[in-house]
Amino acid sequence: MKLREVAHALGVDQALVSKFESGARKPTRAQVTKLAEVLNIDADKLMVAWLKEKILYEVGDDKLALQAIVAAEQELKNSYAPKASGLPKKINSLLKEIDKVKSSLQKLRQYDSYRIAQALELEYTFESNRIEGNTLTLKETDLVINEGLTISGKSMREHLEAINHQEAIAYIKHLVEKKSVFNEHALLAVHNLILRGIDQSNAGKYRQVQVMIKGSKHVPPAPYLVPKQMEDYFIWYRQQQNKLHPVVLATEMHERLVTIHPFIDGNGRTSRLVMNLILLKHGYVIANLKGDAKSRMNYYLALEQAQTQQSKSDFTELIAQTELDALNRYIKIIGK
Secondary structure (H helix, E strand, O other): OOHHHHHHHHOOOHHHHHHHHHOOOOOOHHHHHHHHHHHOOOHHHHHHHHHHHHHHHHHOOOOOHHHHHHHHHHHHHHHHOOEOOOOOHHHHHHHHHHHHHHHHHHHHHHHOOHHHHHHHHHHHHHHHHHHOOOOOOHHHHHHHHHHOOOOOOOOHHHHHHHHHHHHHHHHHHHHHHOOOOOOHHHHHHHHHHHHOOOOOOOOOOOOOOOOOOOOOOOOOOOHHHHHHHHHHHHHHHHHHOOOEOHHHHHHHHHHHHHHHOOOOOOHHHHHHHHHHHHHHHOOOOOOOOOOOHHHHHHHHHHHHHHHHHOOOHHHHHHHHHHHHHHHHHHHHHHHO
8 A cells, every 4th residue: 555545544644644654653542443454464463562562652661661561461461361340240251151161162172073064054054144034044054055946936135045054154263274364354244245236236235325224113224324333333342352351252243243243234134243252262152042923022122122222231141141042052963
């Protein structure tokens, strides 16, 4: 990229970027974070390099600097370890059990197979689409995705929803494998896959009109507020990604995205994919929310409570329980 292109993306003067490059000026924390996003660099690695230089500048050649850094190390570890504090007792218990089962699963990974992941991802596509009203059965979903068959009596949209969702799963797994930064570009790419061939004019684009959610009391923000709220969404993620328990972080990213409702269509599927992207990044398995009538209603009620009453406990508990069930099932399958 040219200096002017980077400067435009950062929203700063070209001369300032030149000074960053030469070392004459140090960027702010916010500029470092934005720079990582613009250049698709691991934000954590770039931030570590920035903090290292900041620390060295502050301590200089003071002979006590090393002792001070060693003394501060443990306090920093305690301060920034992923936290589950402030949550209800039941959720904390679920998180502890989740991490215990996850540890057990890690010991069995040598017996893992892509066939297991393939079958579970198919189930995930089936259930996630079923939540949104897709009527393909699990077997029909398999035939559409893996055999390329057309199911009589089913709409073209339903066929595309199955194919697109499976490709979106492959994409988030690719992001995880490459340790790519989750940013706006990645989110829009996921949404683009979800609506590809269904609503191409709105695929991967924020909505320009007001929307309402059928059967919900929550009214999403006006379209002119969406870009700013999405900017805040990613700022919040960058600030909290190393502070919250990964399951809580994934739950929050799901709820916050679907509450903003930034797209005309595909918000639910995209939000659940973002949630599972974060879970996979931290070594967990896909949390597959079920699409049967009872499960769907429980999901919607917990989500609406979070959106309208600012009470996220039920929703967090639902996602945590779903992840725990998924981990236990994975272990059971590998054990066999």
